[in-house]
Amino acid sequence: MSLLILGGTQDAKRLAQTLQDKQVPVIYSIAGKVRQPEITCPVVSGGFTQFGGLAKFITAKNIRAVLDVTHPFAEKMTATAATVTRQLLIPYWQYQRKPWQQTAADRWFFFDHVEQxxxxxxxxxxxxxxxGQLSEQQLIRLTKQHDQVVYRTAIAADFQLPKNVHWIQAVGPFDEKNEQQIFTQYSVDALVTKQSGGRATEAKITVARERQLDVFLQRRPKLASADQCFSDDKECINAVLRLFDQKNKETL
Known part of the structure; x- marks a missing residue:
């Protein structure tokens, strides 16, 4: 029996490799749109539709439990995983990285939707x-009131961008030197991002703080509930080890 890790994040790769090294049979899943992870466990890319859906995949691969380590804004995948695991009566766990913490020097404003x-x-x-990806209408509305918009995503939009949008294609992690260069080169006067948390993309928050710029943070959505939720690597790893040790003892 295996542990299915729903990945696509630095946290997921780290946990998958650590658990694999500790002899936990891991299958790692990624959407496959950006890049493939360099880990030693089996990797499933491109989603579960190719297997007839998540439920059929779990059954066919004899999955013991699902550990969801997707992005904090991956609402659709999380909802699907929670529903399917509940139907199949197997554990569904989440690992949620801690959000960034505001300091006295931060100028933060929050929003839930692009319209706000x-x-x-x-x-x-x-x-x-x-x-991340904005729709064509969202981007058009957003760019109408600005001289220029610097827009960074991992994959290209499937429509022509407005003329005042400068698109940067890049995938994190990003360091402060890289972020400083962007802020300086384009005379950035505000940062718009998601409350993703974690270290991989935190540099832009640090740069905005140093420059005393306003930061507009999209609040995290409320995700489907899990049987257990972790934000600490050690606690998560130990819980998985206990689960699989218990299962191994049951099969002796």
Whole structure:
């Protein structure tokens, strides 16, 4: 029996490799749109539709439990995983990285949807937008009130970008030197991002703080509930080891 890790994050790769090294049979899943992880366990890319859905995959691969280590904003995958595991009566666990903590020097403003953001950004000339893929209409509405928008995503949009959008294709992690260069080169006067947490993309938050710029953070969505939820590597790893040790003893 195996542990299915729903991945696509630095946290997921780290946990998958650690558990694999500790002799836990791991299958790692990734959407496959950006890049393949360099880990030694079996990797499933491109989603579960190719297998007839998540439920059929879990049954066919004799999955013992699902550990969801997707992005904090991966609502659809999380909801699917929670529903399927509940139906199949297997454990569904989540690993959620801790959100960034605001300091006295931070100038943070929060929004839930892009429509709210458009009003909040009024008066900004060159926002640096790093909230993932936006629809064509969202981007058009967002760019109308700015001289220039710096827009960074991992994959290209499937429509023509407005003329005042400078698109940067990149995948984290990002360091402060890289982020400083972007803020300087484009005279960025505001940062728009998700409350993702973690270290891989935290540098832009640090740079905005140092420059005393406004940061507009999209709040995390409320995700489907899990049987257990972790934010600490050691606690998560130990829980998995106990689960599989118990299962191994049951099969002796």
């Amino acid at each position: 953001l458009i009003t909040q950004l009024d008066g900004k000339k060159t926002p640096f937008v790093t909230v």
